[in-house]
Amino acid sequence: MVATLGYAAAQAQAPLAPFHFERREPRAQDVVIEIKYCGVCHSDLHQVKDEWGGSMFPMVPGHEIVGRVVKVGAAVKNFKAGDLAGVGCMVDSCRSCPSCQEGLEQYCEKGFVGTYNGKEKDGKTITYGGYSNSIVVDEAFVLHISDKLELSAVAPLLCAGITTYSPLRYWKVGKGQKVGIVGLGGLGHMAVKLAHAFGAKVVLFTTSAGKTADAKRLGADEVVISKDPQQMKQHLRSFDFILDTVSAPHDLNAFLALLKRQGTMTLLGVPDKDPSLKIANLIFKRAQLVGSLIGGIRETQEMLDFCAEHGITSDIEVIPMQQINQAYERMLKSDVKYRFVIDMATLKD
Amino acid sequence: MVATLGYAAAQAQAPLAPFHFERREPRAQDVVIEIKYCGVCHSDLHQVKDEWGGSMFPMVPGHEIVGRVVKVGAAVKNFKAGDLAGVGCMVDSCRSCPSCQEGLEQYCEKGFVGTYNGKEKDGKTITYGGYSNSIVVDEAFVLHISDKLELSAVAPLLCAGITTYSPLRYWKVGKGQKVGIVGLGGLGHMAVKLAHAFGAKVVLFTTSAGKTADAKRLGADEVVISKDPQQMKQHLRSFDFILDTVSAPHDLNAFLALLKRQGTMTLLGVPDKDPSLKIANLIFKRAQLVGSLIGGIRETQEMLDFCAEHGITSDIEVIPMQQINQAYERMLKSDVKYRFVIDMATLKD
Numbered sequence: 001m002v003a004t005l006g007y008a009a010a011q012a013q014a015p016l017a018p019f020h021f022e023r024r025e026p027r028a029q030d031v032v033i034e035i036k037y038c039g040v041c042h043s044d045l046h047q048v049k050d051e052w053g054g055s056m057f058p059m060v061p062g063h064e065i066v067g068r069v070v071k072v073g074a075a076v077k078n079f080k081a082g083d084l085a086g087v088g089c090m091v092d093s094c095r096s097c098p099s100c101q102e103g104l105e106q107y108c109e110k111g112f113v114g115t116y117n118g119k120e121k122d123g124k125t126i127t128y129g130g131y132s133n134s135i136v137v138d139e140a141f142v143l144h145i146s147d148k149l150e151l152s153a154v155a156p157l158l159c160a161g162i163t164t165y166s167p168l169r170y171w172k173v174g175k176g177q178k179v180g181i182v183g184l185g186g187l188g189h190m191a192v193k194l195a196h197a198f199g200a201k202v203v204l205f206t207t208s209a210g211k212t213a214d215a216k217r218l219g220a221d222e223v224v225i226s227k228d229p230q231q232m233k234q235h236l237r238s239f240d241f242i243l244d245t246v247s248a249p250h251d252l253n254a255f256l257a258l259l260k261r262q263g264t265m266t267l268l269g270v271p272d273k274d275p276s277l278k279i280a281n282l283i284f285k286r287a288q289l290v291g292s293l294i295g296g297i298r299e300t301q302e303m304l305d306f307c308a309e310h311g312i313t314s315d316i317e318v319i320p321m322q323q324i325n326q327a328y329e330r331m332l333k334s335d336v337k338y339r340f341v342i343d344m345a346t347l348k349d
Numbered sequence: 350m351v352a353t354l355g356y357a358a359a360q361a362q363a364p365l366a367p368f369h370f371e372r373r374e375p376r377a378q379d380v381v382i383e384i385k386y387c388g389v390c391h392s393d394l395h396q397v398k399d400e401w402g403g404s405m406f407p408m409v410p411g412h413e414i415v416g417r418v419v420k421v422g423a424a425v426k427n428f429k430a431g432d433l434a435g436v437g438c439m440v441d442s443c444r445s446c447p448s449c450q451e452g453l454e455q456y457c458e459k460g461f462v463g464t465y466n467g468k469e470k471d472g473k474t475i476t477y478g479g480y481s482n483s484i485v486v487d488e489a490f491v492l493h494i495s496d497k498l499e500l501s502a503v504a505p506l507l508c509a510g511i512t513t514y515s516p517l518r519y520w521k522v523g524k525g526q527k528v529g530i531v532g533l534g535g536l537g538h539m540a541v542k543l544a545h546a547f548g549a550k551v552v553l554f555t556t557s558a559g560k561t562a563d564a565k566r567l568g569a570d571e572v573v574i575s576k577d578p579q580q581m582k583q584h585l586r587s588f589d590f591i592l593d594t595v596s597a598p599h600d601l602n603a604f605l606a607l608l609k610r611q612g613t614m615t616l617l618g619v620p621d622k623d624p625s626l627k628i629a630n631l632i633f634k635r636a637q638l639v640g641s642l643i644g645g646i647r648e649t650q651e652m653l654d655f656c657a658e659h660g661i662t663s664d665i666e667v668i669p670m671q672q673i674n675q676a677y678e679r680m681l682k683s684d685v686k687y688r689f690v691i692d693m694a695t696l697k698d
Contacts (some may be wrong), residue, residue, distance in 0.1 A: 097608055106415060107610045109586075131513030170635070203609060235459075252626075261448055261456045267628050276623040277601075279616050282640030286519070289638045 002027050002032060005347060006132030007321055008058040012050035015325045019058055022211065023136040028075035033085050038130035039064025039155040039314070040188065040340035041260040042247065045328050047117050055209045056117055060122060062130030063089045063115040064158040066151050067344070069071070075251060076139045084145035086304065088158035089294050091115050091127060091141050105141075127130070131324065133347050143301050146308035153313035156186060156339040157304060159294065160314060164191035164243065165303040166295030167266040173241050175199035180235075180242035182226070182255060184211045184218075187245035187268060189315055189338040192218045195243070197310050203235070205255070214337070218315070228255065239263055249273045256281035264288045314339045320346035350374055353382060354696060355481030356538065356670055357407040361399035364674045368407055370477060377424035380491045382434050387479035388413025388505040388663070389689040391535065391596070394677050396466050399512060400621070403532035405422035405466055411479030412464040413436045413507040416693070417498050425488045429431060433494035435653065438643050439508035440464050440476060440490050452647040454490075482696050486653035491651050495657035502662035505688040508643065513592065513646030514652040516615040517547060522590050524548035529584075529591035531575070531604060533560045533567075536617060538664060538687040541567045544592070544660050550661060552584070554604070566684065567664070574619070586634070588612055598622045603640065605630035613637045617655040664689045 001022040008019035026032050044061035046052055065087040069079050079085060094106040100108050113120055116129025129135075145154055163230035164187055173179050179200040181191040188204070195202045197217030204211075204220040212223040224231045235258045242255050247269030256265055256278065263285065281287060293302065307313065315338045319327050328342045350371040357368035375381050382403035393410035395401055403434050414436040428434060449457050462469055478484075492501055494507065496607055510595040513600050526551040530540040537553070544551045545568030549583025553569035555558075561572040573580045584607045591604050596618030604612055605627065612634065630636060656662065664687045669674050676689045 104610070109610075167566060201461065243685050261453070261458075266632060272631050274625040274627055277626045277638075278623055279640060280619050282616060283642050284640070286639065286641055289626075289631065290635065291628060291633070292635055309608060 002134055002136055004128075004132050004134045006060040006061045006128060007046045007324055007347070008131075010059045010184055012048070012055060012157045015133070016048070016051055021060070023134060024070060025306060026073045026136050029140070030073040031069055031076055031085060031139045032071040032137050033067040033087065033135050033137065033142070034066070034070045035065055035067040035135060035344045036128055037066050037152045037155045037344060038062040038342045039250065039316075040294040040324070040327055040331070040342065041159050042331060045331060046327050048163055048328070049220060055086075057127050059117055060128035060131050061116050062132070063344075064155045064160070064341075065115070065135060066145055066155045066158070067129035071103050072139070079139055079142060084147055084151065084156065086143040086145045086158050087115060087135060087137050087141065088143065088162060088300055089115055090297070091118075092121055095119075095140070103292060103296040104121065105296050106294045133344055140160045141297060143297070143304055145304060148308050149311070149313050152318055152341050152343065153316050154304070155306070155341050156190070156314035157307055158300070158315065160186045160305065160339060162295035162303050163187055163268055163292070164245065164299045165194055165306070167243060167268070167292035168194055169299070170292065171241055171264050171266065171290075173198050173200050173258070177201065177240040178203065178238055180239050181220070182244040182256070183246040184215055184338070185245065185334065186314070186339045189218055191243050191245055192220050193312050196220070197312060203239070212300065216346075227327060233256065237261075242266070244268065247271055249275065251275070251290070253278040253281055256287060259285060259287045261285045262287065267291045282312065316341045322346065337349045351483055351485055353481050355409040355477060356673060357409045357477075358397045359403060360406045361397070363455070365397070368409060370409070372483060375422045375485050376580050378424040378487045378489070379416055379485050380425060380428045380434060380488050381415040381420040382414070382436065382483055382484050382486065382491070383419045384414055384416040384479055384484060384693045386415050386501045386504045387411040388508065389673070389676055389680070389691065389693045390508050391680060392550075393575070394680060403474050408466055409477035409480050410465050413481035413492040413504045413690075414464070414484060414510070415437070415494055415507070416484075418482075421488070423678075427493075428488055428491060433496055433500065433588075435492040435494045435503065435507050436479065436484060436490065437488050437492065437511060437649055438464055439646070440467075440486050441470055444489075448546075449670045452645040454645050455643045463499045465698060472689070476552060480670065480691060482693055483496070486594055490646060490652055492646070494653060498660070498662050501667055501690050501692065502665050503656075504667065505539070505658055505663035506563070507649070509535045509539045509688060510528055510642070510656065511644035511649045511652050512536055512617055514543055515648055516542055517592065517640035518648070519641065520613050520615065520639075521591055522547050522549050526550065526589040527552065527587055528553055529588050529604070529607065531571070531591060531593040532577070532595040533564055534594065534683065535663075535688045541569050542593050542661050545569070546661060552588070581607065583693060586610075588687050591615070593617065594622055598624065599605070600624070601638070602627040602630055605636060608632045608634060608636045611636065613639060616640045657677060665690045667692050671695065
């Protein structure tokens with residue numbers, strides 16, 4: 001077994017604290033990774049607080065993992081000790097349903113195995129995530145990481161990056177298109193960078209006028225204050241695509257009104273209150289309201305390669321493991337530009 | 350001018366009664382049609398009662414029009430006296446916006462000219478519809494009707510037919526697909542016939558067990574009573590496409606749950622109360638919720654030709670003009686299988 005030190009919540013709402021546990025002895029297909037950095041995703045916070053229900057404790061959160069391979073199983077083909085490696089939101093899936101066969105493990109019909117707060121395919125072993133110094137993962141769910149990029153800033157690509165890359169690619173966002181990004185947080189700031197890199201004209205929607213300069217630095221061509229009806233009105237029926245990264249309850253109809261005929265609005269977050277929908281916004285324009293969930297393993301590798309080629313990483317603030325509870329408090333106030341990343345070298349007894 | 354006799358509502362909520370008016374003298378591009386039959390659409394009722402706001406009186410409803418050409422303007426190329434002809438929901442549009450250029454006049458960016466309760470492009474002349482013995486329409490908005498089909502039963506194709514044909518075609522419904530149709534009314538019964546003709550496996554959703562036999566006769570392979578959660582549960586995540594023809598407020602989420610990954614649910618009706626949306630139904634399956642509005646002129650002709658080739662018409666009950674007010678009352682009780690069609694030969698002073 002692989003002795004591991006992590007940070008865990010002992011129960012719902014409890015602060016995270018040091019936690020010793022064991023990873024499985026690597027199997028033939030397994031890669032053992034020494035974790036260097038782990039991004040802090042808003043979903044970590046939701047699950048630690050058991051806001052989505054069904055949380056399992058003790059919980060070691062973290063699914064934006066980068067590190068270095070220290071050991072591989074006998075049958076591992078694509079990784080060797082010393083390689084940089086990443087792990088995202090999934091560590092396994094059924095691998096046989098149509099979704100898995102198509103490389104869309106995120107839509108596995110039996111449910112993928114979450115990197116933490118999940119159950120292995122044995123139906124009982126609880127998974128522990130990346131707020132820890134090592135992880136053991138089947139190579140089919142391990143990603144290659146380029147050494148061209150700053151490793152700490154790559155970590156958030158494993159969730160925030162792929163969650164925005166996948167819909168932008170699936171709905172073919174690119175040159176000649178006007179694309180809106182709603183919200184400038186962890187997901188939104190990646191969406192701005194990626195949509196810009198794909199050649200689209202990017203408009204960032206935010207409620208905070210203070211984010212204007214930063215949005216432009218990140219790649220937005222224009223910033224619209226979404227609570228100003230006059231500004232919104234100027235963009236009526238003009239968008240090919242809108243990517244809504246906001247999970248907090250908000251009015252979808254104000255954005256649907258900005259779509260062109262046959263435009264698409266993609267939702268990434270599940271608010272805790274169901275929004276109401278003005279159906280006329282869809283009917284009179286043959287518009288589409290769609291959803292998207294992270295991305296498959298093959299596409300995650302494609303995204304990482306794209307980011308390496310184009311020099312794209314997340315804007316981050318590196319914190320020591322010991323500051324995770326304060327970081328959660330700051331996240332609740334949106335006080336982070338734009339992702340906390342834990343430096344795992346700070347994780348000691 | 351063309352002296353015309355119709356039935357009009359003098360004001361909101363007023364019963365329809367005989368009404369004499371004049372159609373314009375035919376211009377060079379105009380076709381003069383002697384109306385033989387006109388279908389009775391639920392939107393006639395909404396507009397007569399001014400339930401959508403903005404109704405203009407006196408109002409001559411009717412946009413499911415079939416008849417025979419009696420005269421054509423000097424520049425008319427595609428019609429001659431004696432031809433069968435049809436007119437649907439539109440009698441003009443801007444003809445220059447991208448939508449019009451693409452043959453999607455229903456999404457005209459300046460707004461199409463409705464066949465009744467609309468304003469001509471002069472911005473002032475009110476349009477009068479098909480509850481009348483003649484109509485004068487630019488040939489660009491006149492359809493050819495095959496003499497292979499029973500003319501009275503063709504009339505509803507001009508609205509109910511194209512409104513269901515267009516989304517089934519646009520989202521490529523066909524062989525190997527499982528397709529749900531929600532509601533068995535004027536639109537729903539056409540959707541069942543068309544989806545069946547396109548080769549899909551058709552499941553009809555209804556709240557009335559009494560409609561089962563009829564739905565199967567029309568082409569449904571299976572009927573599901575949508576208010577029975579057990580029956581609904583058996584179809585979880587199994588539909589490629591669902592066409593929702595119901596305008597009355599109802600729960601969309603119960604149907605969204607039945608879509609497969611990447612499935613599409615298309616809405617045709619605008620309820621008077623905005624429904625709430627469970628976004629998880631979209632995100633965890635990359636599903637699409639979309640809308641669709643009637644169809645363009647080119648596609649309407651394609652639909653009419655398809656129906657002629659496949660012997661498809663509407664199931665109708667022919668009524669004399671004098672019974673229109675009673676017909677409206679019966680429609681409110683869904684007491685019609687499945688469309689009333691007015692026999693215009695009954696329209697006399």
